[in-house]
Amino acid sequence: xxxxxxxxxxxxxxxxxxxxxxxxxxxxxxxxxxxxxxxxxxxxxxxxxxxxxxxxxxxxxxxxxxxxxxxxxxxxxxxxxxxxxxxxxxxxxxxxxxxxxxxxxxxxxxxxxxxxxxxxxxxxxxxxxxxxxxxxxxxxxxxxxxxxxxxxxxxxxxxxxxxxxxxxxxxxxxxxxxxxxxxxxxxxxxxxxxxxxxxxxxxxxxxxxxxxxxxxxxxxxxxxxxxxxxxxx
Amino acid sequence: xxxxxxxxxxxxxxxxxxxxxxxxxxxxxxxxxxxxxxxxxxxxxxxxxxxxxxxxxxxxxxxxxxxxxxxxxxxxxxxxxxxxxxxxxxxxxxxxxxxxxxxxxxxxxxxxxxxxxxxxxxxxxxxxxxxxxxxxxxxxxxxxxxxxxxxxxxxxxxxxxxxxxxxxxxxxxxxxxxxxxxxxxxxxxxxxxxxxxxxxxxxxxxxxxxxxxxxxxxx
Numbered sequence: 532x533x534x535x536x537x538x539x540x541x542x543x544x545x546x547x548x549x550x551x552x553x554x555x556x557x558x559x560x561x562x563x564x565x566x567x568x569x570x571x572x573x574x575x576x577x578x579x580x581x582x583x584x585x586x587x588x589x590x591x592x593x594x595x596x597x598x599x600x601x602x603x604x605x606x607x608x609x610x611x612x613x614x615x616x617x618x619x620x621x622x623x624x625x626x627x628x629x630x631x632x633x634x635x636x637x638x639x640x641x642x643x644x645x646x647x648x649x650x651x652x653x654x655x656x657x658x659x660x661x662x663x664x665x666x667x668x669x670x671x672x673x674x675x676x677x678x679x680x681x682x683x684x685x686x687x688x689x690x691x692x693x694x695x696x697x698x699x700x701x702x703x704x705x706x707x708x709x710x711x712x713x714x715x716x717x718x719x720x721x722x723x724x725x726x727x728x729x730x731x732x733x734x735x736x737x738x739x740x741x742x743x744x745x746x747x748x749x750x751x752x753x754x755x756x757x758x759x760x761x762x763x764x
Numbered sequence: 765x766x767x768x769x770x771x772x773x774x775x776x777x778x779x780x781x782x783x784x785x786x787x788x789x790x791x792x793x794x795x796x797x798x799x800x801x802x803x804x805x806x807x808x809x810x811x812x813x814x815x816x817x818x819x820x821x822x823x824x825x826x827x828x829x830x831x832x833x834x835x836x837x838x839x840x841x842x843x844x845x846x847x848x849x850x851x852x853x854x855x856x857x858x859x860x861x862x863x864x865x866x867x868x869x870x871x872x873x874x875x876x877x878x879x880x881x882x883x884x885x886x887x888x889x890x891x892x893x894x895x896x897x898x899x900x901x902x903x904x905x906x907x908x909x910x911x912x913x914x915x916x917x918x919x920x921x922x923x924x925x926x927x928x929x930x931x932x933x934x935x936x937x938x939x940x941x942x943x944x945x946x947x948x949x950x951x952x953x954x955x956x957x958x959x960x961x962x963x964x965x966x967x968x969x970x971x972x973x974x975x976x977x978x979x980x981x982x983x
Contacts, residue, residue, distance in 0.1 A: 753829070761823075
């Protein structure tokens with residue numbers, strides 16, 4: 532067994548520097564690497580380019596990095612829940628690259644799978660396709676999109692083992708599974724880190740080869756963005 | 765009488781057939797799930813990575829790890845599955861999803877849709893809408909016929925940045941059901957009590973009107 536285990540979030544995030552490109556898993560606040568984001572705030576690395584489907588909310592998730600102006604550029608598909616984000620974007624302080632969600636996911640997956648580029652119909656005929664190569668396949672127009680190139684990928688899983696194997700829970704799998712292994716170095720924070728041999732190999736979602744450093748997060752707040760319930764009748 | 769949002773959802777629910785996998789957008793589309801016939805089998809997909817979505821959880825049973833694409837807490841039904849977002853859009857691009865219902869700011873007579881950006885004012889992003897409209901074969905738009913300023917959202921040509929081109933098949937508003945044909949918008953049905961003239965007045969695009977236009981049946 533090759534161990535991917537590190538002792539804590541500080542060790543896991545060693546080497547992250549100003550100006551780097553970082554992928555962060557999660558959809559909204561679901562499945563975000565909370566402990567790593569808190570450490571990025573503490574380390575105060577700046578000029579970051581962040582690839583993440585959303586940008587958190589004003590006081591949680593990537594919103595914390597935005598508040599401290601640590602992000603130079605955001606690559607996302609939807610950023611509607613964050614007033615500070617909108618302010619920085621409309622004032623030009625923050626560079627924003629909006630990308631269709633499926634394209635964003637596939638650009639991660641392509642990087643993870645060693646594919647430099649792919650064609651998708653998403654965005655053809657819109658401003659997303661401007662300046663990009665387009666091509667017809669089977670009578671339909673497609674846009675060429677490139678795999679992301681990132682320095683670090685930070686993902687969050689439910690369970691993991693010392694070998695770096697990951698299991699996700701519910702819809703917290705979202706971008707975490709496609710970002711694991713999609714950057715030069717992948718960091719995984721997990722709710723529960725167990726010895727190798729504990730997890731059933733049949734149930735592993737992401738094999739440890741895709742994860743360089745794994746640690747158990749100290750605490751998970753797991754905030755809910757839209758608490759919707761129904762009444763018991 | 766013009767329909768309310770729930771009635772628009774009720775009318776759209778009539779388009780959902782047995783055996784359909786359906787993706788619902790945020791807003792009126794989400795309400796459609798409440799009105800689908802109970803004697804047919806339908807599964808709802810949410811693009812963040814779940815198939816087989818159920819209703820909202822009972823109070824106290826919310827799970828931060830189980831949400832839909834609107835970031836709302838949800839439940840799953842027997843037969844449900846979770847997957848990652850790349851896989852989710854794979855099933856959308858590969859047209860495994862039978863019906864996509866989403867909202868819009870504008871729709872044009874050739875089926876273009878705009879729903880993600882108002883330059884200089886509002887930029888929330890396209891989320892999964894661009895992927896959905898580019899790949900789905902059957903797209904129904906649920907929206908109000910005119911915007912808050914009273915201007916028609918049913919246009920000859922969209923004025924806002926596009927989300928997709930030539931993709932919308934049908935539009936259901938509080939006033940009418942419109943089909944997009946190669947020749948433009950065709951008026952299929954009118955809301956109960958709404959006159960064809962009222963619909964023409966509220967529509968910037970030309971309408972194809974053939975014979976008597978029936979009223980929508982909404983119980």
